[in-house]
Amino acid sequence: MTSRSPLAPPITDQADDIDRVWDVFLYLALGVLAFVVVLVVYVVIRFRRRDDRLPQQKHYNIPLEIAYTVVPFVLVVGLFAITVVTVNAIDDTDTDPDLTVHVTAFQWQWEFEYPESGVRIIGGADTDAPELVLPADSSVLFELESLDVIHSFWITAFRFKRDIIPGTVTEFSVDMSDDAAGEYPNAGVCAEYCGLDHALMRFSVRVLEPAEFDAWLVEQANDQEVAG
Amino acid sequence: MTAVDPTVDPDREAMGGADPDRLVEIDDFLGDPDAHGPRGLPRTIIGWLTTTDHKALGIAYIVTSMVFLGIGGALAGVIRAELAEPGLQLVSVETYNSVFTIHGSVMVYLFAVPFGFGMANYLLPLQIGAPDLAFPRLNAFSYWLYLIGGAVMLLGFVADGGAASFGWFAYPPLSGAAGTPGIGADMWIVSIILTGTSGTLTAVNVIATVTMMRTPGMTLFRMPILTWNMFITSFMVLVAFPVLSGALLMLLADRQFGTHFFDPVDGGSPILWQHLFWFFGHPEVYIVALPFFGVVTEIFPVFSRRPVFGYKGLVLATLAIGALSTSVWAHHMFATGDLVLPFFAATSLLIGVPTGVKIFNWIGTMWDGSLSFEAPMKFAIGFLVTFVAGGVTGIMLASPTLDFHLTDSYFVVAHFHYVMGGTVIFAMFAAIYFWWPKVTGRLLSEKLGTWHFWLLMAGFNVTFFVQHLLGRAGMPRRVPDYRPIENFELWNKISSFGFLILVASMVPFLINVVRSLRSPATVGADPWHANSLEWATFSPPADHNFTWLPPIRSERPVFDLRWINFEGVGAPTSADAWEARHDHDEQWLPLHQWSDEEEQKRTTGPRPIERTSEGQSSDEDRADGDRGDDGEEIT
Numbered sequence A: 001m002t003s004r005s006p007l008a009p010p011i012t013d014q015a016d017d018i019d020r021v022w023d024v025f026l027y028l029a030l031g032v033l034a035f036v037v038v039l040v041v042y043v044v045i046r047f048r049r050r051d052d053r054l055p056q057q058k059h060y061n062i063p064l065e066i067a068y069t070v071v072p073f074v075l076v077v078g079l080f081a082i083t084v085v086t087v088n089a090i091d092d093t094d095t096d097p098d099l100t101v102h103v104t105a106f107q108w109q110w111e112f113e114y115p116e117s118g119v120r121i122i123g124g125a126d127t128d129a130p131e132l133v134l135p136a137d138s139s140v141l142f143e144l145e146s147l148d149v150i151h152s153f154w155i156t157a158f159r160f161k162r163d164i165i166p167g168t169v170t171e172f173s174v175d176m177s178d179d180a181a182g183e184y185p186n187a188g189v190c191a192e193y194c195g196l197d198h199a200l201m202r203f204s205v206r207v208l209e210p211a212e213f214d215a216w217l218v219e220q221a222n223d224q225e226v227a228g
Numbered sequence B: 001m002t003a004v005d006p007t008v009d010p011d012r013e014a015m016g017g018a019d020p021d022r023l024v025e026i027d028d029f030l031g032d033p034d035a036h037g038p039r040g041l042p043r044t045i046i047g048w049l050t051t052t053d054h055k056a057l058g059i060a061y062i063v064t065s066m067v068f069l070g071i072g073g074a075l076a077g078v079i080r081a082e083l084a085e086p087g088l089q090l091v092s093v094e095t096y097n098s099v100f101t102i103h104g105s106v107m108v109y110l111f112a113v114p115f116g117f118g119m120a121n122y123l124l125p126l127q128i129g130a131p132d133l134a135f136p137r138l139n140a141f142s143y144w145l146y147l148i149g150g151a152v153m154l155l156g157f158v159a160d161g162g163a164a165s166f167g168w169f170a171y172p173p174l175s176g177a178a179g180t181p182g183i184g185a186d187m188w189i190v191s192i193i194l195t196g197t198s199g200t201l202t203a204v205n206v207i208a209t210v211t212m213m214r215t216p217g218m219t220l221f222r223m224p225i226l227t228w229n230m231f232i233t234s235f236m237v238l239v240a241f242p243v244l245s246g247a248l249l250m251l252l253a254d255r256q257f258g259t260h261f262f263d264p265v266d267g268g269s270p271i272l273w274q275h276l277f278w279f280f281g282h283p284e285v286y287i288v289a290l291p292f293f294g295v296v297t298e299i300f301p302v303f304s305r306r307p308v309f310g311y312k313g314l315v316l317a318t319l320a321i322g323a324l325s326t327s328v329w330a331h332h333m334f335a336t337g338d339l340v341l342p343f344f345a346a347t348s349l350l351i352g353v354p355t356g357v358k359i360f361n362w363i364g365t366m367w368d369g370s371l372s373f374e375a376p377m378k379f380a381i382g383f384l385v386t387f388v389a390g391g392v393t394g395i396m397l398a399s400p401t402l403d404f405h406l407t408d409s410y411f412v413v414a415h416f417h418y419v420m421g422g423t424v425i426f427a428m429f430a431a432i433y434f435w436w437p438k439v440t441g442r443l444l445s446e447k448l449g450t451w452h453f454w455l456l457m458a459g460f461n462v463t464f465f466v467q468h469l470l471g472r473a474g475m476p477r478r479v480p481d482y483r484p485i486e487n488f489e490l491w492n493k494i495s496s497f498g499f500l501i502l503v504a505s506m507v508p509f510l511i512n513v514v515r516s517l518r519s520p521a522t523v524g525a526d527p528w529h530a531n532s533l534e535w536a537t538f539s540p541p542a543d544h545n546f547t548w549l550p551p552i553r554s555e556r557p558v559f560d561l562r563w564i565n566f567e568g569v570g571a572p573t574s575a576d577a578w579e580a581r582h583d584h585d586e587q588w589l590p591l592h593q594w595s596d597e598e599e600q601k602r603t604t605g606p607r608p609i610e611r612t613s614e615g616q617s618s619d620e621d622r623a624d625g626d627r628g629d630d631g632e633e634i635t
Helices: A014-045 A061-092 A212-226 B010-015 B045-050 B056-081 B093-127 B137-159 B181-212 B225-256 B270-302 B313-327 B329-336 B343-351 B352-366 B377-400 B400-406 B409-441 B446-473 B486-518 B557-564 B574-591 B596-604
Strands: A099-107 A111-115 A120-122 A131-135 A138-147 A151-155 A159-165 A172-174 A181-190 A202-208
Touching: A014 A061, A014 A159, A014 A172, A014 B377, A014 B400, A061 B343, A061 B352, A061 B400, A099 A131, A099 A151, A111 B045, A120 A131, A131 A212, A131 B352, A131 B596, A138 A159, A138 B400, A138 B409, A151 B137, A159 B270, A159 B329, A159 B400, A159 B409, A202 A212, A202 B270, B010 B093, B010 B343, B056 B093, B056 B486, B093 B137, B093 B181, B093 B225, B093 B270, B093 B409, B137 B181, B137 B352, B181 B225, B225 B270, B225 B313, B270 B329, B270 B352, B270 B377, B313 B343, B313 B352, B329 B343, B329 B400, B352 B377, B377 B409, B377 B446, B400 B446, B409 B446, B409 B486, B446 B486, B557 B574
Parallel strands: A099 A138, A131 A202
Antiparallel strands: A099 A111, A111 A120, A138 A172, A151 A159, A151 A181, A181 A202
């Protein structure tokens, strides 16, 4: 399925972690579902009505009831432990990133600004989806700001989104994987419904090797200086 | 007695074979159904407009909410038609945005919750042996508030600028005056204040009824689980609904009166709305679900011929869900990052435990039973499977690690359609097939019920299962258009095709309903051999419900009575209670001065039970020694 899936591959260290957690939850969920379905099918076949006798009327079994309370509880505690460990790592903001990207969302487009070099990429009504360019093998801090309503900055290849609330600047950081370089044309989208053209608030992601990225940034800075 | 069957568990055999000659039928106690005045629903328009009868209002709630289900379903049809292909084909973006907003709002506010209130109306007084709810006129007021509220929401479509289009949770600033101008949005707010108030009043009514109007012998721990769940749900309503109404008033004030509660430009907080809304919104999910959990908990025992397994554990689990449900709200807001993530992850994961307990209670009820698969049982089992499928994705979403990716995607859409759509609809049809004979005095066809069930099962899963894949792959919710990627297109087509099967599944149901209503009403009081008190009165019940009640010594008074001629089957004290009632009647009834008419009625009824040692069957058994009269006395 992975080869044909429209889901972009994970391109950050955090996304790799999230995919590992996903696997744990997914297999456990499928296991629980299969267990219950098998139980129900067994019960339906084994205990179907065969005659008019009244079955036994025992209406409780304390040890069993404790067991089926404690076992799910233990599972949930395990899942909670996995969650806390990973979520703290994901939610940890890098104070000294290799690159900062300032994202401005507005109805219904994106602007990506690289404050260190002054480069800006703005999506317009009649342009294609804007492209967010990032370096591989680097830590990146995203500062998110909205000019109007709530948006949500979702890069599927990050397995992560963060809401953009007007009136505050939200932020998060990622560590781009060293093998992240590539084009991810369908990876970016606004996930929080934001009015009329919410569906068109998409962007693409392109990841370059660090050296190429620096060259690209210089080139963009020069272009924008000439244009500006 | 039937011969010993060596393949049968000796424990079962000790219960005695079921010899129909010695089983007690409720009908034998009730006598002529039409001897006690009018039964059934109002027959005139004035009758409907002025009724305060809980049964008539219950049916009004249920029919109205099913009309809203039809409207919400039609709106869903627009959504699935538009999404069958990428690009815009059918409707404009503006219309699409209104359609999904009103689809969600109708289903949540106008269908799922009011259907539960309808069941509370009709069944709860019957299940506790009461003649009506505690405040019948308040109850009528609640219904009319709900109907008017619903109408106001739908009238938004003809308002200037169209119906509300900010999604059913109305996040400001988008839902503010600048984000969504137009009167349709204000109508949406007013509509939900009205229906919310209606719900709050019904909750007050249910709590007062359960607290004050249980018949003698009906202790809390003898109440049917459905009544328990309605009772607990009502407390949750009292916690959650006023918060929503208050928040909506604040939003209305922001839009109309220039306040700035949620407007960031002037120092308001959009996040505040999210906290208030979800503080309502998550208890709401359980407010929707608990009554339907109650429904299947009534159905599994009847068609398994077993008592509820772990009754007290089940009640405790429901209480735990009620308590925890007020502390999980912010799991809808993980992606804001503005939270103590581990706390809300912990409570959200934890609420899976009592919910899981219920699943094992239901399986435990069927275990070792004698299962038959009439339509109510089919739908109840369908509910169980659908609910587990929705529950396990709920556990995934409770972990912020995964929720960051999955929230606001079609994965969430799939999840809550499994837990709120599938479980509600399967359990709702289970309830309809189960109580249909009680309400109408008629049966529904099993054959059509089977068609209905399997088409619904297929249609539901085909529609919603692929939405998990879509969401995980990156399709956001609330979009009329999506990228023309191969699998997105395929999966959306499958989902839209599944919706057609869902619609088709309603055909056998509607035929079934029409056919049944045209047949004569000949079903007795207790066609399923059920357990709780609503089966101890006529179908449909007489005015003020009961002319007679069995002694109540367990959570299954009707079962206890049916098996009273067998040692050790029913509640141990129910036979004693029956004797005591008999002795009481022998001693005291002769002192009563009967009019000729009363004497006639007393002495000509049937006499089914032969318990008295003298072997003399006397009619006094029919009079109710425990309470002296029918339910009216305790009002």
